[in-house]
Amino acid sequence: MTGEPHFGKVTLIGIGLIGSSIARALRQLPLAGTVVAADRSEEVIQRVRELGFADEATTDMGAAVADADLVIACVPVGAMGAVAEAIGPHLKAGAIVSDVGSTKGSVVAQMQQHLPAGVHFIPAHPVAGTEHSGPDSGFPELFHGRWCILTPPEGEDAAAVEKLAAFWQALGSKIEVMSPEHHDLVLAITSHVPHLIAYNIVGTASDLEQVTEGEVIKFSAGGFRDFTRIAASDPTMWRDVFLHNKTAVLEVLGRFTEDLIALQRNIRWGEGQELFDLFTRTRAIRRSIIDQRQDTADPDFGRGRK
């Protein structure tokens, strides 16, 4: 894709991990004439001013998007409709409106209705993040080597799509284009259900009465601690993800539970070969992830060695 990634004015709405990472990257890269940070929280806006990564910072959504060439909504997916409603009347013709939400079908359903004709609406999802949240947690390299999935509506202006793709490429991302429905299924498997499972096992473990919480934490290096990282992700963001990708999450979760029950039966009946075969197959998946540079090959994520 060969679009020219420069925009005169870029407005980021919602300055958490993702919004503040984009803003920080725009301080280093020649992609925007002016960067405006908008957030409904006065406290966040105050912090943005202290951190100094935006040219303007405001809680006034309408003023923030006036004359903007690119507007990116970086709020939890449950808040996308309200953002679109607030900014819709203030958008200029030809502006590109995008987002960074982890669900796409529900974002389209919420936002499109509030956006005026003449605006290019191109939903996006940078598959990047950490377990930390808030304006202090961002860093400009967050998107390096990570995928950014675009889900443009059919018939959307190709030049606008290419320009947004070029912008994300300049931030370090690799681009993939797919439908919102396919996105929501793929991410249910690779992100949403894994997060739910992690939240659940951390919850179960912390509940267990026979064992003090102290012991669960003390001996967490046996495997449990790997789950706690993603179970520390932003509660509001993830509540919204599950409520907004219900169909795909419930479908994948049904399969997961079915498989787990079968495994439970293997254990109860001492069917060791079935366990061994699964554990061999999963090891191969890990190798593929490392071969495709989607993770580090360092033992124990590199935590083990000094």
Add this chain to the structure above:
Amino acid sequence: MTGEPHFGKVTLIGIGLIGSSIARALRQLPLAGTVVAADRSEEVIQRVRELGFADEATTDMGAAVADADLVIACVPVGAMGAVAEAIGPHLKAGAIVSDVGSTKGSVVAQMQQHLPAGVHFIPAHPVAGTEHSGPDSGFPELFHGRWCILTPPEGEDAAAVEKLAAFWQALGSKIEVMSPEHHDLVLAITSHVPHLIAYNIVGTASDLEQVTEGEVIKFSAGGFRDFTRIAASDPTMWRDVFLHNKTAVLEVLGRFTEDLIALQRNIRWGEGQELFDLFTRTRAIRRSIIDQRQDTADPDFGRGRK
């Protein structure tokens, strides 16, 4: 604990990740006069000779333990009975026999019957490891800052227990003493069930027909890849763990599934507050793990930043 950690002859049986890590540490520390490596595999013994971290290397278990002051069985828990049977007649009086198995009740049940009177049998479990296996994967710092759980039988010689504790402390471990039954429950929660869940979700994801395996791997950075690390652990070792800690694993798994079904119902009925409350509680657990230095606070395990 103040035992003197030096042994004249230390024999390690089974030279994988753990056995080879102990051997490598003994090359750096003044804890053993002689280190003997034993393994049933000729190929492993050949590799041990090439790597040069033992004074002797042999497939003859009986010869390996003759005159040994400390014998540590570092084999999958399903093989502990066979090891005890092979070495029992060759042990000298006063020797300490230990192991590194991830289950303790079943190790006691398998080994004790084969060990002669006059030998100190002190089961142990260093809660340390990586997803890699085999004699090449070990490193001497593996046990640094990690817990080693001892489960000595009631009435075992206190001096022998202290000496083994001092040995593990010299390898960098922190010592905890508990009963085999309590160990097996705590580890079911903090290690065994998390591994089973990880194996299961990686299996479910790789099965999903609507989505190519390529996409599951491609977008794994959304959370899935965190699970693949522990789902790449040694298949034989983990098959044995589940078959040998059946009762506790099935009990904890039952609770996990129950909690997951409740969460599934929350999603289906749009009960966002319940989700938010759980996700807030799990975030606090993560903070405790980091406060107790059981994991790194680096975002994304430190993978995100260049």
